Amino acid sequence: MKKINYYLGVIYLMLYMSSCQKVNLMTYDQPANIYFDLTSAQRDSVVYTFAYDMTKAVDTVFIPVRLMGHRTAASRHFRAVVEQDSSTAQAGTHYKALESQYPLAAATGRQALPLIVYNSSDLESNSVTMIVKLQPSDDFGIENKKLIRAYVVLSARLEKPIWWDMWMSAYSRTKHQLFLIVTAQRDLSMDGLDAPKNLYFANLLTQMLNDPFRWVTTHPEKGYVLTKSSENEDYDFYHKDNPGRVIKLKLNTGSGKYYFMDEQGKEVR
Template identity: 35%
Template sequence: MKNNIIYFLLLSTMLWACKKNDMMPYSSTDNVYLRYLDKDGNQDTTTLSYSFAYNPSLAQDTLWIPIVVTGPRVSRNRQFNLAVVDSLTTAIQRTHYEPLKASYTLPADSATLRIPLILKNTDESLANKSVTLGLRTVSGGDFAGDMPLALRTKKYIFSNRLEKPAWWMYWGQLGDYGRIKHQLFLIGSGTVDLVDLSKPNAYMEIPRSLYYIDNFRIFLKDPGTWIARNPAKGYVLVKKSGSDDYEFYSEAAPNKRFTLKYFAQVNGYFFIDESGKQIII
Protein backbone atom coordinates (compact mmCIF):
# COMPACT_ATOMS: atom_id res chain seq x y z
CA MET A 1 0.00 0.00 0.00
CA LYS A 2 2.84 2.35 0.96
CA ASN A 3 4.53 1.71 -2.41
CA ASN A 4 1.31 2.49 -4.26
CA ILE A 5 1.05 5.85 -2.49
CA ILE A 6 4.62 6.74 -3.46
CA TYR A 7 4.02 5.80 -7.10
CA PHE A 8 0.83 7.89 -7.11
CA LEU A 9 2.65 10.93 -5.74
CA LEU A 10 5.47 10.58 -8.31
CA LEU A 11 3.00 10.23 -11.18
CA SER A 12 1.04 13.27 -9.99
CA THR A 13 4.25 15.33 -9.82
CA MET A 14 5.24 14.29 -13.36
CA LEU A 15 1.81 15.12 -14.79
CA TRP A 16 1.80 18.50 -13.05
CA ALA A 17 5.28 19.26 -14.44
CA CYS A 18 4.26 18.31 -18.00
CA LYS A 19 1.15 20.46 -17.77
CA LYS A 20 3.22 23.33 -16.45
CA ASN A 21 5.70 23.02 -19.35
CA ASP A 22 2.93 22.86 -21.93
CA MET A 23 1.55 26.14 -20.70
CA MET A 24 4.84 28.04 -20.67
CA PRO A 25 4.44 31.21 -22.72
CA TYR A 26 6.44 31.96 -25.90
CA SER A 27 9.32 34.19 -24.82
CA SER A 28 11.67 34.35 -27.81
CA THR A 29 12.40 37.71 -29.46
CA ASP A 30 10.35 38.29 -32.63
CA ASN A 31 12.13 39.07 -35.92
CA VAL A 32 11.23 39.75 -39.54
CA TYR A 33 13.20 38.56 -42.56
CA LEU A 34 13.05 38.55 -46.37
CA ARG A 35 11.67 35.23 -47.56
CA TYR A 36 13.08 34.44 -51.02
CA LEU A 37 13.23 30.72 -51.79
CA ASP A 38 15.26 28.84 -54.39
CA LYS A 39 14.10 25.84 -56.43
CA ASP A 40 14.74 23.49 -53.50
CA GLY A 41 12.73 25.57 -51.05
CA ASN A 42 15.82 26.91 -49.28
CA GLN A 43 16.54 30.56 -48.61
CA ASP A 44 17.74 32.15 -51.86
CA THR A 45 20.62 34.53 -51.17
CA THR A 46 21.47 35.27 -54.82
CA THR A 47 21.05 38.70 -56.38
CA LEU A 48 17.66 39.45 -57.90
CA SER A 49 17.85 41.09 -61.33
CA TYR A 50 15.32 43.28 -63.12
CA SER A 51 15.37 45.13 -66.43
CA PHE A 52 13.07 47.74 -67.88
CA ALA A 53 14.20 46.48 -71.30
CA TYR A 54 11.23 44.09 -71.28
CA ASN A 55 8.84 47.03 -70.75
CA PRO A 56 10.68 50.13 -72.06
CA SER A 57 7.53 52.28 -71.96
CA LEU A 58 7.30 52.06 -68.16
CA ALA A 59 8.47 55.08 -66.18
CA GLN A 60 8.54 52.97 -63.00
CA ASP A 61 7.71 49.49 -61.81
CA THR A 62 7.06 47.81 -58.48
CA LEU A 63 8.78 44.78 -56.98
CA TRP A 64 6.97 43.20 -54.03
CA ILE A 65 9.23 42.23 -51.15
CA PRO A 66 8.07 39.16 -49.16
CA ILE A 67 8.31 39.69 -45.40
CA VAL A 68 7.91 36.86 -42.87
CA VAL A 69 7.70 37.06 -39.07
CA THR A 70 9.34 34.64 -36.65
CA GLY A 71 7.15 34.18 -33.61
CA PRO A 72 3.43 33.99 -32.95
CA ARG A 73 0.75 36.19 -34.45
CA VAL A 74 -0.57 38.92 -32.19
CA SER A 75 -3.87 40.78 -32.18
CA ARG A 76 -2.43 44.24 -32.79
CA ASN A 77 -0.55 46.08 -35.51
CA ARG A 78 3.24 45.96 -35.24
CA GLN A 79 5.98 48.09 -36.77
CA PHE A 80 9.22 46.92 -38.43
CA ASN A 81 12.08 48.64 -40.23
CA LEU A 82 13.69 48.07 -43.61
CA ALA A 83 16.92 49.89 -44.46
CA VAL A 84 19.21 50.46 -47.44
CA VAL A 85 22.62 48.76 -47.14
CA ASP A 86 25.08 51.38 -48.38
CA SER A 87 27.88 48.87 -49.04
CA LEU A 88 25.62 46.96 -51.47
CA THR A 89 24.11 50.00 -53.16
CA THR A 90 25.04 52.14 -56.18
CA ALA A 91 21.48 53.24 -56.99
CA ILE A 92 20.55 56.83 -56.16
CA GLN A 93 17.47 57.52 -54.08
CA ARG A 94 14.68 59.30 -55.99
CA THR A 95 16.64 58.88 -59.24
CA HIS A 96 16.59 55.08 -59.37
CA TYR A 97 14.13 54.14 -56.62
CA GLU A 98 11.53 55.69 -54.35
CA PRO A 99 12.68 56.27 -50.75
CA LEU A 100 11.76 53.63 -48.20
CA LYS A 101 9.30 54.43 -45.45
CA ALA A 102 10.56 55.25 -41.97
CA SER A 103 8.75 52.09 -40.81
CA TYR A 104 6.26 49.54 -42.11
CA THR A 105 3.13 48.15 -40.47
CA LEU A 106 2.47 44.45 -40.06
CA PRO A 107 -1.32 44.13 -39.62
CA ALA A 108 -2.78 42.42 -36.58
CA ASP A 109 -2.95 38.61 -36.71
CA SER A 110 -0.51 38.53 -39.65
CA ALA A 111 2.70 36.56 -40.09
CA THR A 112 3.51 37.62 -43.66
CA LEU A 113 3.41 40.81 -45.68
CA ARG A 114 4.51 42.10 -49.08
CA ILE A 115 5.82 45.65 -49.27
CA PRO A 116 6.43 47.63 -52.48
CA LEU A 117 9.86 48.55 -53.80
CA ILE A 118 9.36 51.14 -56.55
CA LEU A 119 12.09 51.22 -59.20
CA LYS A 120 12.35 54.19 -61.58
CA ASN A 121 13.19 54.25 -65.29
CA THR A 122 13.96 57.95 -65.72
CA ASP A 123 17.77 57.82 -65.82
CA GLU A 124 18.91 57.46 -69.45
CA SER A 125 22.24 56.00 -68.33
CA LEU A 126 20.43 52.82 -67.27
CA ALA A 127 20.48 51.84 -70.93
CA ASN A 128 24.25 51.37 -70.62
CA LYS A 129 24.79 50.35 -67.02
CA SER A 130 23.22 48.53 -64.10
CA VAL A 131 22.78 49.84 -60.56
CA THR A 132 22.41 47.86 -57.37
CA LEU A 133 20.26 48.28 -54.28
CA GLY A 134 20.79 46.35 -51.06
CA LEU A 135 17.98 46.11 -48.52
CA ARG A 136 17.97 44.65 -45.01
CA THR A 137 15.47 44.27 -42.19
CA VAL A 138 16.94 45.90 -39.07
CA SER A 139 16.11 46.21 -35.41
CA GLY A 140 13.36 48.71 -34.70
CA GLY A 141 9.71 49.07 -33.89
CA ASP A 142 8.37 45.79 -32.49
CA PHE A 143 11.07 43.54 -33.92
CA ALA A 144 14.70 42.73 -33.30
CA GLY A 145 17.47 42.24 -35.86
CA ASP A 146 18.91 39.03 -34.46
CA MET A 147 18.59 36.70 -37.43
CA PRO A 148 21.57 35.95 -39.75
CA LEU A 149 22.36 38.66 -42.31
CA ALA A 150 21.75 36.22 -45.18
CA LEU A 151 18.09 35.93 -44.15
CA ARG A 152 17.60 39.64 -43.60
CA THR A 153 19.41 40.96 -46.68
CA LYS A 154 18.65 41.04 -50.42
CA LYS A 155 20.56 42.65 -53.26
CA TYR A 156 18.76 43.84 -56.38
CA ILE A 157 20.42 44.74 -59.69
CA PHE A 158 18.44 46.65 -62.28
CA SER A 159 18.84 48.66 -65.46
CA ASN A 160 17.18 49.44 -68.75
CA ARG A 161 19.27 46.82 -70.45
CA LEU A 162 18.95 43.08 -70.51
CA GLU A 163 20.45 40.88 -67.81
CA LYS A 164 21.14 37.17 -68.17
CA PRO A 165 17.94 35.29 -67.22
CA ALA A 166 18.06 32.29 -64.91
CA TRP A 167 16.73 29.93 -67.59
CA TRP A 168 19.48 30.71 -70.14
CA MET A 169 21.97 28.35 -68.51
CA TYR A 170 19.72 25.34 -69.16
CA TRP A 171 19.60 25.74 -72.93
CA GLY A 172 23.00 24.98 -74.41
CA GLN A 173 21.61 25.49 -77.93
CA LEU A 174 21.70 29.24 -77.27
CA GLY A 175 25.43 29.27 -76.56
CA ASP A 176 27.15 31.94 -74.49
CA TYR A 177 25.03 34.76 -73.19
CA GLY A 178 25.22 38.21 -74.77
CA ARG A 179 22.91 41.19 -74.47
CA ILE A 180 22.57 41.68 -78.22
CA LYS A 181 21.87 37.98 -78.67
CA HIS A 182 19.25 38.24 -75.93
CA GLN A 183 17.64 41.27 -77.61
CA LEU A 184 17.48 39.47 -80.92
CA PHE A 185 16.04 36.42 -79.17
CA LEU A 186 13.21 38.57 -77.83
CA ILE A 187 12.53 39.87 -81.35
CA GLY A 188 12.80 36.69 -83.36
CA SER A 189 11.77 33.81 -81.10
CA GLY A 190 8.19 34.75 -80.33
CA THR A 191 8.61 34.60 -76.54
CA VAL A 192 10.37 36.42 -73.72
CA ASP A 193 11.58 33.30 -71.94
CA LEU A 194 12.13 29.57 -72.07
CA VAL A 195 11.20 27.06 -69.42
CA ASP A 196 13.45 26.93 -66.38
CA LEU A 197 14.35 23.25 -66.28
CA SER A 198 14.81 23.38 -62.51
CA LYS A 199 11.07 23.94 -62.02
CA PRO A 200 8.59 21.13 -61.25
CA ASN A 201 6.94 19.69 -64.38
CA ALA A 202 9.38 21.65 -66.56
CA TYR A 203 9.54 18.70 -68.95
CA MET A 204 6.03 19.55 -70.10
CA GLU A 205 7.30 22.88 -71.50
CA ILE A 206 10.35 21.49 -73.33
CA PRO A 207 8.59 21.14 -76.74
CA ARG A 208 7.38 24.74 -76.52
CA SER A 209 10.89 25.96 -75.68
CA LEU A 210 12.44 24.00 -78.54
CA TYR A 211 9.91 25.58 -80.91
CA TYR A 212 10.96 29.08 -79.84
CA ILE A 213 14.64 28.22 -80.14
CA ASP A 214 14.02 27.01 -83.69
CA ASN A 215 12.19 30.26 -84.47
CA PHE A 216 15.22 32.17 -83.25
CA ARG A 217 17.60 30.05 -85.34
CA ILE A 218 15.56 30.66 -88.51
CA PHE A 219 15.40 34.39 -87.75
CA LEU A 220 19.18 34.64 -87.39
CA LYS A 221 19.75 32.83 -90.68
CA ASP A 222 17.25 34.85 -92.71
CA PRO A 223 16.00 38.05 -91.07
CA GLY A 224 14.75 39.32 -94.43
CA THR A 225 12.22 36.50 -94.71
CA TRP A 226 11.25 37.04 -91.06
CA ILE A 227 10.53 40.73 -91.83
CA ALA A 228 8.38 39.77 -94.82
CA ARG A 229 6.37 37.32 -92.69
CA ASN A 230 5.95 39.77 -89.79
CA PRO A 231 5.23 43.18 -91.34
CA ALA A 232 3.19 44.32 -88.33
CA LYS A 233 6.29 44.22 -86.14
CA GLY A 234 7.73 47.15 -88.08
CA TYR A 235 11.34 46.00 -88.61
CA VAL A 236 13.45 46.82 -91.65
CA LEU A 237 16.82 45.91 -93.16
CA VAL A 238 18.75 48.83 -94.62
CA LYS A 239 22.01 48.43 -96.49
CA LYS A 240 24.88 50.49 -95.13
CA SER A 241 26.32 52.97 -97.58
CA GLY A 242 29.51 51.76 -99.27
CA SER A 243 29.30 48.34 -97.65
CA ASP A 244 27.80 44.90 -98.11
CA ASP A 245 26.56 45.04 -94.52
CA TYR A 246 23.00 45.78 -93.38
CA GLU A 247 21.39 47.40 -90.37
CA PHE A 248 18.35 45.80 -88.78
CA TYR A 249 16.06 47.97 -86.68
CA SER A 250 12.51 48.89 -85.75
CA GLU A 251 11.08 51.89 -87.55
CA ALA A 252 9.55 52.91 -84.22
CA ALA A 253 13.04 53.02 -82.61
CA PRO A 254 15.53 53.79 -85.39
CA ASN A 255 18.33 54.68 -82.98
CA LYS A 256 18.57 51.08 -81.79
CA ARG A 257 20.24 49.22 -84.67
CA PHE A 258 21.77 45.78 -85.08
CA THR A 259 24.53 45.06 -87.56
CA LEU A 260 24.10 42.25 -90.07
CA LYS A 261 27.61 41.77 -91.42
CA TYR A 262 28.63 40.08 -94.66
CA PHE A 263 31.40 37.45 -94.55
CA ALA A 264 32.84 36.72 -97.98
CA GLN A 265 34.52 33.50 -96.79
CA VAL A 266 31.15 31.80 -96.42
CA ASN A 267 29.12 34.14 -98.64
CA GLY A 268 26.72 34.74 -95.78
CA TYR A 269 25.41 37.30 -93.29
CA PHE A 270 25.63 37.14 -89.51
CA PHE A 271 24.42 39.41 -86.74
CA ILE A 272 27.28 40.83 -84.66
CA ASP A 273 27.25 40.95 -80.87
CA GLU A 274 28.68 43.57 -78.52
CA SER A 275 32.11 41.89 -78.71
CA GLY A 276 32.20 41.97 -82.51
CA LYS A 277 31.58 38.21 -82.78
CA GLN A 278 29.11 36.39 -85.01
CA ILE A 279 25.85 35.37 -83.36
CA ILE A 280 25.31 31.71 -84.16
CA ILE A 281 23.20 29.06 -82.47
Protein backbone atom coordinates in the same frame (compact mmCIF):
# COMPACT_ATOMS: atom_id res chain seq x y z
CA MET B 1 1.85 -9.77 -4.01
CA LYS B 2 -1.13 -8.17 -5.70
CA LYS B 3 -1.48 -5.72 -2.79
CA ILE B 4 2.18 -4.73 -3.07
CA ASN B 5 1.84 -4.07 -6.80
CA TYR B 6 -1.32 -2.06 -6.13
CA TYR B 7 0.36 0.17 -3.53
CA LEU B 8 3.43 0.66 -5.74
CA GLY B 9 1.13 1.71 -8.59
CA VAL B 10 -0.63 4.26 -6.38
CA ILE B 11 2.74 5.70 -5.24
CA TYR B 12 4.01 6.03 -8.83
CA LEU B 13 0.77 7.74 -9.89
CA MET B 14 0.95 10.23 -6.98
CA LEU B 15 4.61 11.04 -7.79
CA TYR B 16 3.77 11.52 -11.50
CA MET B 17 0.82 13.84 -10.76
CA SER B 18 2.94 15.80 -8.30
CA SER B 19 5.72 16.31 -10.86
CA CYS B 20 3.22 17.42 -13.54
CA GLN B 21 1.79 20.06 -11.22
CA LYS B 22 5.25 21.54 -10.65
CA VAL B 23 6.05 21.97 -14.39
CA ASN B 24 5.31 25.46 -15.70
CA LEU B 25 4.07 25.83 -19.29
CA MET B 26 6.82 27.46 -21.38
CA THR B 27 5.65 30.28 -23.63
CA TYR B 28 7.34 32.61 -26.11
CA ASP B 29 7.76 35.77 -24.10
CA GLN B 30 10.29 37.78 -26.12
CA PRO B 31 9.58 41.13 -27.81
CA ALA B 32 8.35 40.83 -31.42
CA ASN B 33 11.09 40.69 -34.04
CA ILE B 34 11.18 40.53 -37.84
CA TYR B 35 13.63 39.07 -40.34
CA PHE B 36 13.95 38.41 -44.08
CA ASP B 37 12.54 34.95 -44.78
CA LEU B 38 15.00 33.97 -47.54
CA THR B 39 16.40 30.64 -48.66
CA SER B 40 20.14 30.07 -48.37
CA ALA B 41 20.54 30.78 -52.09
CA GLN B 42 18.48 33.97 -51.89
CA ARG B 43 20.48 35.09 -48.89
CA ASP B 44 23.59 35.11 -51.08
CA SER B 45 21.74 37.29 -53.59
CA VAL B 46 18.21 38.09 -54.75
CA VAL B 47 18.66 38.44 -58.51
CA TYR B 48 16.18 40.29 -60.72
CA THR B 49 16.67 40.84 -64.46
CA PHE B 50 14.69 42.78 -67.05
CA ALA B 51 16.64 40.97 -69.79
CA TYR B 52 13.75 38.85 -71.04
CA ASP B 53 11.14 41.60 -71.30
CA MET B 54 11.86 44.98 -72.87
CA THR B 55 8.23 46.00 -72.40
CA LYS B 56 8.66 46.54 -68.65
CA ALA B 57 9.79 49.96 -67.55
CA VAL B 58 9.17 49.20 -63.89
CA ASP B 59 8.54 46.13 -61.75
CA THR B 60 8.36 45.12 -58.09
CA VAL B 61 10.64 42.70 -56.27
CA PHE B 62 8.87 41.29 -53.21
CA ILE B 63 11.32 40.44 -50.42
CA PRO B 64 9.58 38.16 -47.87
CA VAL B 65 9.49 39.36 -44.27
CA ARG B 66 8.51 37.11 -41.35
CA LEU B 67 7.47 37.75 -37.77
CA MET B 68 9.25 36.16 -34.82
CA GLY B 69 6.82 36.52 -31.95
CA HIS B 70 3.10 36.73 -31.28
CA ARG B 71 0.55 37.86 -33.84
CA THR B 72 -1.74 40.66 -32.72
CA ALA B 73 -5.24 41.87 -33.48
CA ALA B 74 -3.89 45.25 -34.61
CA SER B 75 -1.70 46.08 -37.58
CA ARG B 76 1.94 46.99 -36.93
CA HIS B 77 4.73 48.54 -38.96
CA PHE B 78 8.33 47.68 -39.80
CA ARG B 79 11.14 49.74 -41.29
CA ALA B 80 13.88 49.13 -43.86
CA VAL B 81 16.65 51.17 -45.46
CA VAL B 82 19.14 50.81 -48.31
CA GLU B 83 22.77 50.84 -47.21
CA GLN B 84 24.00 53.54 -49.58
CA ASP B 85 27.71 53.04 -48.87
CA SER B 86 27.47 49.35 -49.78
CA SER B 87 25.21 49.73 -52.85
CA THR B 88 25.88 50.69 -56.46
CA ALA B 89 22.19 51.07 -57.33
CA GLN B 90 20.95 54.65 -57.28
CA ALA B 91 17.59 55.75 -55.88
CA GLY B 92 15.43 57.32 -58.57
CA THR B 93 17.45 55.65 -61.35
CA HIS B 94 17.43 51.96 -60.48
CA TYR B 95 14.83 51.82 -57.73
CA LYS B 96 12.22 53.91 -55.97
CA ALA B 97 13.34 55.24 -52.60
CA LEU B 98 11.94 53.16 -49.75
CA GLU B 99 8.97 54.30 -47.72
CA SER B 100 9.48 55.39 -44.11
CA GLN B 101 7.65 52.26 -42.91
CA TYR B 102 5.65 49.27 -44.15
CA PRO B 103 2.59 47.57 -42.61
CA LEU B 104 2.33 44.09 -41.16
CA ALA B 105 -1.38 43.33 -41.24
CA ALA B 106 -3.28 42.27 -38.13
CA ALA B 107 -3.26 38.56 -37.24
CA THR B 108 -0.54 37.75 -39.76
CA GLY B 109 3.05 36.63 -39.40
CA ARG B 110 4.21 37.17 -42.96
CA GLN B 111 4.54 40.17 -45.23
CA ALA B 112 6.72 41.32 -48.12
CA LEU B 113 8.84 44.39 -48.61
CA PRO B 114 7.88 45.77 -52.06
CA LEU B 115 11.06 46.98 -53.75
CA ILE B 116 10.09 48.94 -56.87
CA VAL B 117 12.83 48.70 -59.53
CA TYR B 118 13.33 50.56 -62.82
CA ASN B 119 14.45 49.20 -66.20
CA SER B 120 17.31 51.65 -66.60
CA SER B 121 19.20 51.49 -69.91
CA ASP B 122 22.58 51.12 -68.18
CA LEU B 123 21.47 47.75 -66.81
CA GLU B 124 21.96 46.27 -70.29
CA SER B 125 25.73 46.50 -69.90
CA ASN B 126 26.26 46.50 -66.14
CA SER B 127 24.41 45.02 -63.19
CA VAL B 128 23.98 47.05 -60.01
CA THR B 129 23.66 45.88 -56.42
CA MET B 130 21.96 47.08 -53.30
CA ILE B 131 21.78 45.98 -49.69
CA VAL B 132 18.36 46.33 -48.10
CA LYS B 133 18.45 46.19 -44.30
CA LEU B 134 15.62 45.91 -41.79
CA GLN B 135 15.58 48.53 -39.03
CA PRO B 136 14.07 48.58 -35.53
CA SER B 137 10.68 50.25 -35.30
CA ASP B 138 8.19 51.09 -32.56
CA ASP B 139 6.63 47.66 -33.12
CA PHE B 140 9.53 45.36 -33.97
CA GLY B 141 13.08 44.61 -33.06
CA ILE B 142 15.74 42.99 -35.25
CA GLU B 143 17.25 40.45 -32.89
CA ASN B 144 18.95 38.12 -35.41
CA LYS B 145 21.49 40.35 -37.16
CA LYS B 146 22.34 37.64 -39.71
CA LEU B 147 18.79 37.59 -41.11
CA ILE B 148 18.03 41.28 -41.56
CA ARG B 149 20.03 42.05 -44.72
CA ALA B 150 19.03 41.25 -48.33
CA TYR B 151 21.61 41.53 -51.12
CA VAL B 152 19.76 42.45 -54.34
CA VAL B 153 21.24 42.33 -57.85
CA LEU B 154 19.50 44.21 -60.67
CA SER B 155 20.30 43.54 -64.31
CA ALA B 156 19.01 43.65 -67.87
CA ARG B 157 21.98 41.88 -69.40
CA LEU B 158 21.59 38.83 -71.61
CA GLU B 159 24.25 36.14 -71.83
CA LYS B 160 24.94 33.88 -74.81
CA PRO B 161 23.03 30.59 -74.38
CA ILE B 162 24.72 27.28 -75.03
CA TRP B 163 22.41 26.46 -77.97
CA TRP B 164 23.03 29.71 -79.87
CA ASP B 165 25.90 28.57 -82.11
CA MET B 166 24.00 25.46 -83.14
CA TRP B 167 21.08 27.33 -84.71
CA MET B 168 22.07 30.97 -85.09
CA SER B 169 24.86 33.05 -86.61
CA ALA B 170 27.08 35.64 -84.85
CA TYR B 171 26.01 36.54 -81.30
CA SER B 172 25.38 39.91 -79.69
CA ARG B 173 23.15 40.81 -76.76
CA THR B 174 21.14 43.10 -79.05
CA LYS B 175 20.55 40.27 -81.51
CA HIS B 176 19.58 38.02 -78.63
CA GLN B 177 17.08 40.63 -77.44
CA LEU B 178 15.58 40.89 -80.95
CA PHE B 179 15.31 37.09 -81.08
CA LEU B 180 13.31 37.11 -77.84
CA ILE B 181 11.03 39.85 -79.14
CA VAL B 182 10.34 38.15 -82.46
CA THR B 183 10.02 34.51 -81.36
CA ALA B 184 9.00 34.72 -77.68
CA GLN B 185 11.37 31.74 -77.16
CA ARG B 186 13.87 31.80 -74.32
CA ASP B 187 15.47 28.46 -75.14
CA LEU B 188 16.00 26.19 -78.12
CA SER B 189 16.89 22.54 -77.75
CA MET B 190 20.11 21.00 -79.06
CA ASP B 191 18.37 17.91 -80.36
CA GLY B 192 18.89 17.40 -84.09
CA LEU B 193 15.33 16.10 -84.38
CA ASP B 194 14.14 19.60 -83.46
CA ALA B 195 15.96 21.18 -86.40
CA PRO B 196 12.83 22.09 -88.42
CA LYS B 197 11.27 23.89 -85.46
CA ASN B 198 14.46 25.64 -84.35
CA LEU B 199 15.40 26.74 -87.87
CA TYR B 200 11.87 28.12 -88.23
CA PHE B 201 12.47 30.39 -85.22
CA ALA B 202 15.88 31.41 -86.56
CA ASN B 203 14.25 32.31 -89.88
CA LEU B 204 11.65 34.47 -88.14
CA LEU B 205 14.48 36.64 -86.82
CA THR B 206 16.16 36.78 -90.24
CA GLN B 207 12.95 38.01 -91.83
CA MET B 208 12.58 40.71 -89.19
CA LEU B 209 16.20 41.88 -89.60
CA ASN B 210 15.76 42.07 -93.36
CA ASP B 211 12.67 44.29 -93.11
CA PRO B 212 12.02 45.69 -89.62
CA PHE B 213 9.53 48.24 -90.97
CA ARG B 214 7.31 45.51 -92.38
CA TRP B 215 7.62 43.49 -89.16
CA VAL B 216 6.44 46.43 -87.03
CA THR B 217 3.48 46.99 -89.37
CA THR B 218 2.41 43.35 -89.53
CA HIS B 219 2.80 42.69 -85.78
CA PRO B 220 0.96 45.52 -84.01
CA GLU B 221 0.10 43.10 -81.19
CA LYS B 222 3.76 43.14 -80.15
CA GLY B 223 3.54 46.84 -79.29
CA TYR B 224 6.86 47.91 -80.85
CA VAL B 225 7.36 51.10 -82.84
CA LEU B 226 9.98 52.72 -85.07
CA THR B 227 10.39 56.45 -84.54
CA LYS B 228 12.44 58.48 -87.00
CA SER B 229 15.27 60.58 -85.62
CA SER B 230 14.86 64.32 -86.08
CA GLU B 231 18.55 64.74 -86.90
CA ASN B 232 19.23 62.07 -89.55
CA GLU B 233 17.80 59.06 -91.36
CA ASP B 234 18.10 56.76 -88.34
CA TYR B 235 15.24 55.25 -86.32
CA ASP B 236 14.63 54.28 -82.71
CA PHE B 237 13.06 50.85 -82.09
CA TYR B 238 11.33 50.38 -78.73
CA HIS B 239 8.20 49.13 -77.02
CA LYS B 240 5.50 51.77 -76.63
CA ASP B 241 5.34 51.09 -72.88
CA ASN B 242 9.07 51.51 -72.37
CA PRO B 243 10.53 54.22 -74.65
CA GLY B 244 13.63 54.41 -72.48
CA ARG B 245 14.95 51.08 -73.82
CA VAL B 246 15.91 51.84 -77.41
CA ILE B 247 17.63 49.78 -80.12
CA LYS B 248 19.07 51.99 -82.86
CA LEU B 249 18.24 51.29 -86.51
CA LYS B 250 20.76 52.96 -88.81
CA LEU B 251 20.97 53.44 -92.55
CA ASN B 252 23.97 51.90 -94.29
CA THR B 253 24.55 54.51 -96.99
CA GLY B 254 26.62 52.09 -99.06
CA SER B 255 23.90 49.44 -99.41
CA GLY B 256 20.90 51.67 -98.76
CA LYS B 257 19.70 49.13 -96.18
CA TYR B 258 18.82 49.63 -92.53
CA TYR B 259 20.53 47.61 -89.80
CA PHE B 260 20.03 47.39 -86.05
CA MET B 261 23.14 48.40 -84.13
CA ASP B 262 24.40 46.17 -81.34
CA GLU B 263 26.08 47.06 -78.05
CA GLN B 264 29.46 47.26 -79.81
CA GLY B 265 28.21 49.66 -82.47
CA LYS B 266 28.20 46.90 -85.11
CA GLU B 267 25.43 46.01 -87.53
CA VAL B 268 23.22 43.11 -86.48
CA ARG B 269 23.15 40.57 -89.30
